[in-house]
Amino acid sequence: xxxxxxxxxxxxxxxxxxxxxxxxxxxxxxxxxxxxxxxxxxxxxxxxxxxxxxxxxxxxxxxxxxxxxxxxxxxxxxxxxxxxxxxxxxxxxxxxxxxxxxxxxxxxxxxxxxxxxxxxxxxxxxxxxxxxxxxxxxxxxxxxxxxxxxxxxxxxxxxxxxxxxxxxxxxxxxxxxxxxxxxxxxxxxxxxxxxxxxxxxxxxxxxxxxxxxxxxxxxxxxxxxxxxxxxxxxxxxxxxxxxxxxxxxxxxxxxxxxxxxxxxxxxxxxxxxxxxxxxxxxxxxxxxxxxxxxxxxxxxxxxxxxxxxxxxxxxxxxxxxxxxxxxxxxxxxxxxxxxxxxxxxxxxxxxxxxxxxxxxxxxxxxxxxxxxxxxxxxxxxxxxxxxxxxxxxxxxxxxxxxxxxxxxxxxxxxxxxxxxxxxxxxxxxxxxxxxxxxxxxxxxxxxxxxxxxxxxxxxxxxxxxxxxxxxxxxxxxxxxxxxxxxxxxxxxxxxxxxxxxxxxxxxxxxxxxxxxxxxxxxxxxxxxxxxxxxxxxxxxxxxxxxxxxxxxxxxxxxxxxxxxxxxxxxxxxxxxxxxxxxxxxxxxxxxxxxxxxxxxxxxxxxxxxxxxxxxxxxxxxxxxxxxxxxxxxxxxxxxxxxxxxxxxxxxxxxxxxxxxxxxxxxxxxxxxxxxxxxxxxxxxxxxxxxx
Amino acid sequence: xxxxxxxxxxxxxxxxxxxxxxxxxxxxxxxxxxxxxxxxxxxxxxxxxxxxxxxxxxxxxxxxxxxxxxxxxxxxxxxxxxxxxxxxxxxxxxxxxxxxxxxxxxxxxxxxxxxxxxxxxxxxxxxxxxxxxxxxxxxxxxxxxxxxxxxxxxxxxxxxxxxxxxxxxxxxxxxxxxxxxxxxxxxxxxxxxxxxxxxxxxxxxxxxxxxxxxxxxxxxxxxxxxxxxxxxxxxxxxxxxxxxxxxxxxxxxxxxxxxxxxxxxxxxxxxxxxxxxxx
Numbered sequence: 001x002x003x004x005x006x007x008x009x010x011x012x013x014x015x016x017x018x019x020x021x022x023x024x025x026x027x028x029x030x031x032x033x034x035x036x037x038x039x040x041x042x043x044x045x046x047x048x049x050x051x052x053x054x055x056x057x058x059x060x061x062x063x064x065x066x067x068x069x070x071x072x073x074x075x076x077x078x079x080x081x082x083x084x085x086x087x088x089x090x091x092x093x094x095x096x097x098x099x100x101x102x103x104x105x106x107x108x109x110x111x112x113x114x115x116x117x118x119x120x121x122x123x124x125x126x127x128x129x130x131x132x133x134x135x136x137x138x139x140x141x142x143x144x145x146x147x148x149x150x151x152x153x154x155x156x157x158x159x160x161x162x163x164x165x166x167x168x169x170x171x172x173x174x175x176x177x178x179x180x181x182x183x184x185x186x187x188x189x190x191x192x193x194x195x196x197x198x199x200x201x202x203x204x205x206x207x208x209x210x211x212x213x214x215x216x217x218x219x220x221x222x223x224x225x226x227x228x229x230x231x232x233x234x235x236x237x238x239x240x241x242x243x244x245x246x247x248x249x250x251x252x253x254x255x256x257x258x259x260x261x262x263x264x265x266x267x268x269x270x271x272x273x274x275x276x277x278x279x280x281x282x283x284x285x286x287x288x289x290x291x292x293x294x295x296x297x298x299x300x301x302x303x304x305x306x307x308x309x310x311x312x313x314x315x316x317x318x319x320x321x322x323x324x325x326x327x328x329x330x331x332x333x334x335x336x337x338x339x340x341x342x343x344x345x346x347x348x349x350x351x352x353x354x355x356x357x358x359x360x361x362x363x364x365x366x367x368x369x370x371x372x373x374x375x376x377x378x379x380x381x382x383x384x385x386x387x388x389x390x391x392x393x394x395x396x397x398x399x400x401x402x403x404x405x406x407x408x409x410x411x412x413x414x415x416x417x418x419x420x421x422x423x424x425x426x427x428x429x430x431x432x433x434x435x436x437x438x439x440x441x442x443x444x445x446x447x448x449x450x451x452x453x454x455x456x457x458x459x460x461x462x463x464x465x466x467x468x469x470x471x472x473x474x475x476x477x478x479x480x481x482x483x484x485x486x487x488x489x490x491x492x493x494x495x496x497x498x499x500x501x502x503x504x505x506x507x508x509x510x511x512x513x514x515x516x517x518x519x520x521x522x523x524x525x526x527x528x529x530x531x532x533x534x535x536x537x538x539x540x541x542x543x544x545x546x547x548x549x550x551x552x553x554x555x556x557x558x559x560x561x562x563x564x565x566x567x568x569x570x571x572x573x574x575x576x577x578x579x580x581x582x583x584x585x586x587x588x589x590x591x592x593x594x595x596x597x598x599x600x601x602x603x604x605x606x607x608x609x610x611x612x613x614x615x616x617x618x619x620x621x622x623x624x625x626x627x628x629x630x631x632x633x634x635x636x637x638x639x640x641x642x643x644x645x646x647x648x649x650x651x652x653x654x655x656x657x658x659x660x661x662x663x664x665x666x667x668x669x670x671x672x673x674x675x676x677x678x679x680x681x682x683x684x685x686x687x688x689x690x691x
Numbered sequence: 692x693x694x695x696x697x698x699x700x701x702x703x704x705x706x707x708x709x710x711x712x713x714x715x716x717x718x719x720x721x722x723x724x725x726x727x728x729x730x731x732x733x734x735x736x737x738x739x740x741x742x743x744x745x746x747x748x749x750x751x752x753x754x755x756x757x758x759x760x761x762x763x764x765x766x767x768x769x770x771x772x773x774x775x776x777x778x779x780x781x782x783x784x785x786x787x788x789x790x791x792x793x794x795x796x797x798x799x800x801x802x803x804x805x806x807x808x809x810x811x812x813x814x815x816x817x818x819x820x821x822x823x824x825x826x827x828x829x830x831x832x833x834x835x836x837x838x839x840x841x842x843x844x845x846x847x848x849x850x851x852x853x854x855x856x857x858x859x860x861x862x863x864x865x866x867x868x869x870x871x872x873x874x875x876x877x878x879x880x881x882x883x884x885x886x887x888x889x890x891x892x893x894x895x896x897x898x899x900x901x902x903x904x905x906x907x908x909x910x911x912x913x914x915x916x917x918x919x920x921x922x923x924x925x926x927x928x929x930x931x932x933x934x935x936x937x938x939x940x941x942x943x944x945x946x947x948x949x950x951x952x953x954x955x956x957x958x959x960x961x962x963x964x965x966x967x968x969x970x
Binding site: 418437447457470 | 860861862864865866867868869870871879880883884
């Protein structure tokens with residue numbers, strides 16, 4: 001490694017950082033040793049709170065807290081960034097180091113056009129800008145916009161942030177980052193806020209631009225699947241320390257650090273159905289940041305931890321090496337191999353389950369037809385859900401999949417009785433005339449964000465006893481307290497949490513409380529609206545396991561709404577795919593690994609990032625734009641982006657609902673046999689069963 | 692309660708909060724024990740010491756009848772501060788209820804209520820209070836009612852704007868999906884989350900109430916002589932302003948002090964009750 005030092009775009013030498021807080025000195029980063037050679041991409045992976053974003057801030061010299069202690073050095077080529085003053089750092093930002101943040105909509109100024117953004121960036125770093133060069137800069141900006149694959153860059157120059165989509169905004173930010181031909185680009189979760197299909201095309205674009213320009217990059221993400229696609233090498237950060245660093249292939253195929261192993265074990269893979277692998281749900285405790293410095297940062301959560309061996313000295317990552325790791329036991333080969341979980345033999349599914357919930361031509365429209373608007377002919381209604389016909393059997397899990405804005409959450413809200421709908425809803429075969437008290441007690445909803453679904457001013461006990469007061473009126477005060485305790489036990493939370501308030505709980509714990517609240521009513525149907533989306537992978541795996549366990553015990557039917565396809569293999573029995581308000585495909589989970597698919601499902605499956613050494617994913621990328629939501633599409637909803645577009649009939653005629661077998665429905669003009677002949681999205685590469 | 696203690700701790704961490712809290716405690720003590728602690732009888736005339744400057748005998752001087760100003764200010768604190776607090780409480784409770792109701796129900800009802808409050812807010816609060824007093828007749832109690840009503844629209848506006856944010860939260864949706872009644876959602880789900888900015892606004896309004904009450908008394912529409920109400924003391928002292936400044940200065944400073952104390956407390960509370968500030 002020392003001989004490559006001259007070639008490093010970025011070199012971080014034993015960098016440590018600590019902030020002051022009211023609770024004492026908080027360790028943020030601990031002895032970071034990293035190096036990014038020119039032209040390479042280093043992925044930095046960690047869960048929430050692992051200080052991965054603080055790493056980017058430290059490189060940018062934009063320290064967000066009150067510094068208590070800082071040591072070590074950060075070199076950009078030959079420049080020591082830690083020694084620079086704020087003034088001498090200014091020309092480096094943007095010019096030599098560019099940054100791409102998660103949220104493009106806040107990174108762009110709503111009062112400037114896209115062209116102005118790029119021109120401004122070029123202008124800032126050109127000291128010799130004269131009047132004559134103004135036209136050149138504009139031309140250069142337009143070239144940059146076309147370089148990042150924006151359609152019609154000339155028109156894009158004059159557009160404003162609210163006029164373009166999220167993916168297009170992130171492309172403009174990317175153009176700004178590349179504008180000054182920087183040596184290094186820092187990416188902080190650049191695709192996390194985007195839909196899977198958009199994120200996939202953006203990652204491809206970045207890979208292509210990176211190869212063309214040879215820029216070095218630090219790619220920060222919580223999503224190992226995304227990082228595995230883009231990075232040459234990957235560093236894993238936990239509690240502010242790098243615990244492992246290796247080439248992408250080596251790290252994912254043969255992880256050495258126990259933390260990396262547990263992280264990978266909690267991630268779902270496309271091959272899980274074939275291999276029968278289950279997810280690790282043990283979860284990791286957050287690292288200690290205040291007080292005594294632990295010798296090994298992972299000691300608290302490590303299964304292999306032995307004080308005698310591990311606590312001898314400060315466990316740090318090797319300074320040199322191809323596959324560096326910060327673990328004593330990994331180095332001397334005495335790690336306990338984590339057991340490979342196998343699925344229990346699947347119980348024979350009773351297909352005679354009576355139907356729990358069903359809907360006939362359920363539609364939801366938003367937007368009022370105000371008298372003035374209709375007078376002016378401007379009445380605009382958004383058709384959020386169009387003629388949904390779904391059934392949910394007792395005790396089964398139906399997954400509702402789709403990208404943002406496809407109407408899946410609206411459908412959930414309609415079933416939960418939160419938005420009015422047209423069409424019919426049946427519960428246990430009886431048509432629901434109005435959403436009444438009885439219906440509400442039998443159908444419960446859990447929201448995506450537990451931070452906002454639990455009232456911050458109520459104790460957990462109050463939160464859990466409300467449904468008991470409402471639905472189980474025969475319980476007295478004492479019985480209610482007992483029931484609250486029982487509910488906490490069912491979601492595996494300590495009993496004393498009853499006295500706590502939501503802000504004293506972690507994200508995963510809050511979601512468990514939300515689940516307990518839904519269970520309190522002893523419902524027949526629980527709607528889970530993206531309940532695992534905001535959570536770390538290990539927490540997501542344990543919440544999924546909890547839901548499955550609850551379902552096995554109580555026979556509750558679940559509607560599980562998600563944009564993340566990977567987790568479905570561990571949870572769902574059937575899948576309904578939604579696109580622009582329409583259910584385009586319904587299939588059983590067993591059909592997920594083999595065609596036929598609806599063309600949209602195919603693209604969605606291909607875009608879902610995953611780390612799986614057993615599988616090769618066929619690449620399908622969507623082009624084209626989404627139609628306006630206020631227009632009713634005459635033909636197929638997916639017509640504008642479909643890679644298998646047939647021609648006129650797709651534009652003008654609504655596609656038929658074609659059945660393939662008993663459980664598989666596809667809404668498409670293309671013949672099922674043709675769709676079935678498409679190559680599968682996943683192909684098993686090597687089916688060895690280690691790790 | 693736990694959260695009350697947490698708020699108080701956070702309050703003492705900012706300088707304005709700490710000073711405001713201290714001053715308010717002193718004023719509260721004055722209100723409770725002031726009349727009993729007064730060194731002299733506030734109504735007693737000392738004809739030999741009219742218009743006396745502050746001295747060891749009369750710590751803050753005397754007025755035109757030779758009444759001890761310190762004793763009068765202390766005796767008057769109860770009526771002045773308590774009446775101001777009462778007026779604020781009336782305005783706050785009524786305003787918060789109207790605001791939460793209007794914000795949560797929404798639609799036409801909301802439109803109607805808000806247009807009415809806009810109309811009321813267009814009239815300056817002093818003029819509005821005068822209007823009410825001219826109907827009800829002049830007395831301390833009626834002045835309190837008048838100020839309370841004049842404060843209500845502003846409070847309703849604030850409570851409504853926060854309610855509109857809270858109403859979109861998932862916990863309100865969760866309560867609706869659960870089939871909770873309107874009163875539970877308004878009082879148990881929304882109210883605790885709306886109360887912080889309302890309390891902050893209320894503390895600032897106390898200062899306004901003291902001043903408006905003083906102004907009403909000054910105009911002769913509130914307390915009647917010989918009551919030691921501070922505003923009334925200034926009004927009466929005006930005639931003797933050029934003989935001695937003390938009869939005006941002493942109650943004037945007392946009013947300013949109350950206004951500053953509650954303003955500081957309000958500033959401090961705004962920081963202390965901000966959930967982003969306290970983790």
